[in-house]
Amino acid sequence: MTPISLSKEMLSLKLAEIWQVLTPEQQNYLYDQALVRRYAKGEMLYEEGQSAEYLMAVLTGCVKIYKEGHKTRIQILRLVIPGQYFGYRARFVEESYVTSASCLKPTEICLVPMVCIERLVNQNLSLAKLFIRLLSRDLGVCDSRSISLTQSHIRGRLAETLIFLAYAY
Secondary structure, three states, X not given: OEEXXXXXXXXXXXXXXXXXXXXXXXXXXXXXXXXEEEEOOOOEEEOOOOEOOEEEEEEEOOEEEEEEOHHHOXXXXXXXXOOOEEOOHXXXXXOEOOOEEEEOOOEEEXXXXXXXXXXXXXXXXXXXXXXXXXXHHHHHHHHHHHHHHHHOOHHHHHXXXXXXXXXXX
């Protein structure tokens, strides 16, 4: 992982969804706390069982969130593309990661310490509502995927996967 520098203006564009609900003082605090790092293809971001220390946002590249199964078989649960946040759910429920994450290609990630996020959530109702909306959207996607996996024929599941991959890339 290689640290890189990002201007406040660029960070405000990359994290627009969070940035817009913060006060100027909170924006400065977030900027001071945020780290931007470049990761190589295949590099691990976190592993199952680790504690959640950062909210992560993909700036460039792509991340796979996956679970290792029987005999190290990997089940990809989702892909995270630029503009999406991940890695924070475990901290909000005070548990360790139940998945692992690695980069599918060279990727730039903005890491914001969860201590910083928790402080901002406690100060800013709009930010708390944003996280509720993000978590609710993710839950809806999981529900839809569960229904699709249990009720769709193989061709339908394959078509959905191809559409998703086309969108992600």
